[in-house]
Amino acid sequence: MITFITGNQNKLREAQEILGNINSHEYDLAEIQEVDARKVIEAKILEAQKRGLSNFIVEDTSLYLDGLNGLPGPLIKWFLDKLGNEGLFGLIGEKSSRATAKTIIGYYDEQGNVTYHEGVVEGEIVPPTGDTNFGWDPIFKPNGHEKTFAEMSSEEKNEVSMRRMALEELKKHLHEQGK
Amino acid sequence: MITFITGNQNKLREAQEILGNINSHEYDLAEIQEVDARKVIEAKILEAQKRGLSNFIVEDTSLYLDGLNGLPGPLIKWFLDKLGNEGLFGLIGEKSSRATAKTIIGYYDEQGNVTYHEGVVEGEIVPPTGDTNFGWDPIFKPNGHEKTFAEMSSEEKNEVSMRRMALEELKKHLHEQGK
Numbered sequence: 001m002i003t004f005i006t007g008n009q010n011k012l013r014e015a016q017e018i019l020g021n022i023n024s025h026e027y028d029l030a031e032i033q034e035v036d037a038r039k040v041i042e043a044k045i046l047e048a049q050k051r052g053l054s055n056f057i058v059e060d061t062s063l064y065l066d067g068l069n070g071l072p073g074p075l076i077k078w079f080l081d082k083l084g085n086e087g088l089f090g091l092i093g094e095k096s097s098r099a100t101a102k103t104i105i106g107y108y109d110e111q112g113n114v115t116y117h118e119g120v121v122e123g124e125i126v127p128p129t130g131d132t133n134f135g136w137d138p139i140f141k142p143n144g145h146e147k148t149f150a151e152m153s154s155e156e157k158n159e160v161s162m163r164r165m166a167l168e169e170l171k172k173h174l175h176e177q178g179k
Numbered sequence: 180m181i182t183f184i185t186g187n188q189n190k191l192r193e194a195q196e197i198l199g200n201i202n203s204h205e206y207d208l209a210e211i212q213e214v215d216a217r218k219v220i221e222a223k224i225l226e227a228q229k230r231g232l233s234n235f236i237v238e239d240t241s242l243y244l245d246g247l248n249g250l251p252g253p254l255i256k257w258f259l260d261k262l263g264n265e266g267l268f269g270l271i272g273e274k275s276s277r278a279t280a281k282t283i284i285g286y287y288d289e290q291g292n293v294t295y296h297e298g299v300v301e302g303e304i305v306p307p308t309g310d311t312n313f314g315w316d317p318i319f320k321p322n323g324h325e326k327t328f329a330e331m332s333s334e335e336k337n338e339v340s341m342r343r344m345a346l347e348e349l350k351k352h353l354h355e356q357g358k
Contacts, residue, residue: 030222031212033210033211033212033219033257034212035261068270069261069262071257071261075212082247082250091270093272
């Protein structure tokens with residue numbers, strides 16, 4: 001059975017809905033200081049592998065702001081921590097409000113092969129609107145929608161979720177591998 | 180002899196001027212993703228220690244902006260990388276231009292004792308002025324001075340350098356230890 005290395009129950013539930021029977025384990029994998037999400041994932045995989053783990057997935061979801069030349073990317077948690085959604089929105093000012101939300105899942109299989117599976121959603125940064133209980137959801141409005149992630153129901157959000165897309169990509173890969 | 184774990188020749192030279200005979204070694208110590216510089220230093224020490232090193236120093240110099248609630252701190256290199264000094268200055272906008280530059284040196288001695296030595300300089304963020312060859316020097320003007328770090332001669336800058344202060348603190352400590 002695949003192990004999802006995460007302490008986040010919401011992420012685990014989403015993964016279970018799509019992949020079926022997976023379990024999770026919360027390992028304290030240090031995130032390296034890096035704006036390239038792929039490298040963050042690679043470092044996590046390396047660390048988990050060093051601990052003797054196999055057949056596992058790790059995940060990173062990052063937010064890239066055009067107006068900040070791609071910042072914060074994987075550094076989003078610190079921006080939120082220090083500035084909140086209001087402050088993050090304020091940073092944009094007169095600059096472009098275009099933004100990209102991206103999930104990368106790294107899968108390390110029983111044979112030691114690593115594959116990456118991405119989901120990308122384009123959108124824009126708007127004044128905070130909606131429920132404030134999940135990260136930057138209140139300021140991200142996906143293109144083609146009139147609501148921020150925070151204003152959507154779980155069903156609506158799942159329809160456009162970058163994490164769901166990445167999980168679907170992984171599912172396809174597992175299927176091709178006969179798993 | 181103390182080993183300074185750094186690949187930066189300028190930092191090594193400054194340390195040699197103050198501490199005398201030290202050598203350097205460039206180890207590729209991954210920086211963890213953290214806005215608390217002390218934790219960045221702790222992680223570096225732990226990693227160097229795991230590799231069997233002893234009697235060494237590691238260093239972190241961070242820039243904390245009041246207007247961004249303390250960001251970027253140790254994340255400064257990514258802000259510079261993505262935004263440059265002009266973009267970093269632009270982030271401040273109407274917000275407070277007060278800033279704090281801080282160097283922390285962690286010293287791991289032959290007995291496995293760890294001590295921390297800090298140098299702090301208060302100042303403000305100004306439009307980029309002066310030589311652009313060293314980090315955020317063009318936008319940092321220390322309080323009580325009319326020039327940015329980038330406009331100062333090395334002698335002038337050394338007089339107010341947070342790194343020099345931290346090195347002097349370490350020197351005092353070494354002296355007290357009879358080293």
